[in-house]
Amino acid sequence: xxxxxxxxxxxxxxxxxxxxxxxxxxxxxxxxxxxxxxxxxxxxxxxxxxxxxxxxxxxxxxxxxxxxxxxxxxxxxxxxxxxxxxxxxxxxxxxxxxxxxxxxxxxxxxxxxxxxxxxxxxxxxxxxxxxxxxxxxxxxxxxxxxxxxxxxxxxxxxxxxxxxxxxxxxxxxxxxxxxxxxxxxxxxxxxxxxxxxxxxxxxxxxxxxxxxxxxxxxxxxxxxxxxxxxxxxxxxxxxxxxxxxxx
Amino acid sequence: xxxxxxxxxxxxxxxxxxxxxxxxxxxxxxxxxxxxxxxxxxxxxxxxxxxxxxxxxxxxxxxxxxxxxxxxxxxxxxxxxxxxxxxxxxxxxxxxxxxxxxxxxxxxxxxxxxxxxxxxxxxxxxxxxxxxxxxxxxxxxxxxxxxxxxxxxxxxxxxxxxxxxxxxxxxxxxxxxxxx
Numbered sequence: 001x002x003x004x005x006x007x008x009x010x011x012x013x014x015x016x017x018x019x020x021x022x023x024x025x026x027x028x029x030x031x032x033x034x035x036x037x038x039x040x041x042x043x044x045x046x047x048x049x050x051x052x053x054x055x056x057x058x059x060x061x062x063x064x065x066x067x068x069x070x071x072x073x074x075x076x077x078x079x080x081x082x083x084x085x086x087x088x089x090x091x092x093x094x095x096x097x098x099x100x101x102x103x104x105x106x107x108x109x110x111x112x113x114x115x116x117x118x119x120x121x122x123x124x125x126x127x128x129x130x131x132x133x134x135x136x137x138x139x140x141x142x143x144x145x146x147x148x149x150x151x152x153x154x155x156x157x158x159x160x161x162x163x164x165x166x167x168x169x170x171x172x173x174x175x176x177x178x179x180x181x182x183x184x185x186x187x188x189x190x191x192x193x194x195x196x197x198x199x200x201x202x203x204x205x206x207x208x209x210x211x212x213x214x215x216x217x218x219x220x221x222x223x224x225x226x227x228x229x230x231x232x233x234x235x236x237x238x239x240x241x242x243x244x245x246x247x
Numbered sequence: 248x249x250x251x252x253x254x255x256x257x258x259x260x261x262x263x264x265x266x267x268x269x270x271x272x273x274x275x276x277x278x279x280x281x282x283x284x285x286x287x288x289x290x291x292x293x294x295x296x297x298x299x300x301x302x303x304x305x306x307x308x309x310x311x312x313x314x315x316x317x318x319x320x321x322x323x324x325x326x327x328x329x330x331x332x333x334x335x336x337x338x339x340x341x342x343x344x345x346x347x348x349x350x351x352x353x354x355x356x357x358x359x360x361x362x363x364x365x366x367x368x369x370x371x372x373x374x375x376x377x378x379x380x381x382x383x384x385x386x387x388x389x390x391x392x393x394x395x396x397x398x399x400x401x402x403x404x405x406x407x408x409x410x411x412x413x414x415x416x417x418x419x420x421x422x423x424x425x426x427x
Contacts, residue, residue: 015419018368019387034280038294039272042301049306061309117310118303119320121401122327125334188306191331244335 058188062117065186069111072182073204076175087152087214095148099210102142106135107203114183114196128192132233135199139206139229143221152216161219168224169231172209176201176232194236202232253317261308271317272301278389279325286329286384288369296332300325322389323399326381333377371421379414386411 049055058065091099110131113123142148155164176198183197190196209225251259251267253274259267279300284293303324311320372380385396386407393411397404 015415015422018364018422019383019418034294035273035276038276038280038298038301039269042272042298042305045298045302046305049302055306059306059309118307118327119310119315119323121323121399122330189303191327191334 054185057185060186062115065115066112069115069183069186069200070108072179073107073111073200076179076204077207087211090151090214091211092147092151099142099148100207102138103203103207103210106138107200107207110135110196110200110203111179111183114190114193114200115186116190118188118190122190123192125192128195129237132195132199132237135203136226136230136233139203139226140222143226144218149216149221152214154217155215155220161223164215165220165224165227168209168213168215168220169228171212172202172205172225172228173231174205175208176205176228179204180232194240195233198232198236199229202229205229205232254315257308257311257315257317261311268301268305271304275318275321276301279321282322282384282389283325283329285369285372285388286380287332288373292332296325296328299328303328319395319399322385322391326385326399330377330381367422367425368418371418371425374421375414375417379410379417382407382410383414383418 060068113128113131116123155161180197180201183200184193187193187197206225206229209228213225215224251270253271256267256271260271276297280293280297283296283300284290287293287296300321304321307320307324372383375383381400382396385391385399386393391399393404393407397407400407
């Protein structure tokens with residue numbers, strides 16, 4: 001029983017007595033020999049983890065892990081800007097700023113959520129998955145929204161959709177790989193870490209493609225640019241579903 | 248010598264004092280174990296999650312700052328692991344227990360009756376939605392105030408009070424049903 005506990009005053013006495021019967025079943029705190037055995041087990045886990053360089057990176061403070069993640073994103077996007085891709089120069093400035101701000105905000109939210117410290121309550125699964133789907137949806141909407149891609153040229157005549165969209169798909173995917181890898185390396189065990197890292201990776205690839213690729217047309221943008229984000233997000237969700245424990 | 252507070256021990260551990268970790272473990276492992284055992288009804292799994300909770304505490308120690316408190320940290324980590332287990336498992340074991348409602352007053356109850364009552368409570372707890380069950384676990388069993396329960400679960404104090412009210416009302420109805 002918890003005689004001094006506020007619950008006792010609020011609860012029906014009969015219910016309080018019943019709940020206490022579940023409490024009484026527990027072994028006396030600290031009396032169990034379990035504690036020594038468990039402590040030995042934890043020390044073994046810690047000793048093992050100390051051998052791993054990855055674990056040492058994960059043990060960095062959260063602000064430093066997040067800074068590393070953001071630095072990776074900035075490096076990749078910076079590479080793209082530094083390469084002076086033609087579309088970035090031709091893009092109407094207002095639309096470019098809106099595109100970059102939308103995607104960059106989503107990337108940062110996903111990356112920060114993926115690196116959320118474990119002493120904070122985990123985000124709910126619907127929220128994490130919803131964030132991934134929002135990332136995909138945002139790129140779909142931006143692909144078909146008027147004004148963003150009017151300055152772009154059409155794909156060459158006679159070239160199939162697959163032929164002109166697949167190089168973009170592969171390029172964006174490859175840009176996302178280091179983002180995914182870095183976020184997973186920095187992740188301390190967030191159950192939503194994979195889907196959030198995949199979302200950030202896909203969005204980064206999409207942002208770089210947006211500055212790099214001059215081919216407009218909704219079909220190209222949906223398959224080659226937004227489709228790649230969907231592949232990341234839905235692919236990870238499908239993989240998690242396929243590998244879920246079955247008991 | 249005056250006993251060190253949890254926070255002093257944690258800061259000592261962050262600075263590399265291994266004995267401080269052991270002391271924290273001895274203080275909190277039984278509490279975490281009890282909480283997880285009640286939530287999962289599986290001794291081996293409860294031990295595993297308790298160990299993992301402290302392993303994660305070790306991994307997150309660099310985030311421990313002035314003003315942080317050890318107990319909410321540990322309970323949050325443990326509750327996150329329990330939630331993750333619930334999510335993976337989806338279906339939790341269902342226990343049905345017949346209980347004699349005309350049982351004798353507490354002082355006169357036999358161990359068998361006490362065991363039955365305990366099983367009935369666990370069966371009723373298992374029927375609560377996870378969001379309500381974790382509130383009962385932290386508020387009633389761990390004696391945490393509503394404010395701290397809200398911090399641990401990442402929600403508002405008002406939402407916790409509503410969940411607690413619903414949970415206790417449902418528990419009362421379920422237990423009355425079980426004892427009829």
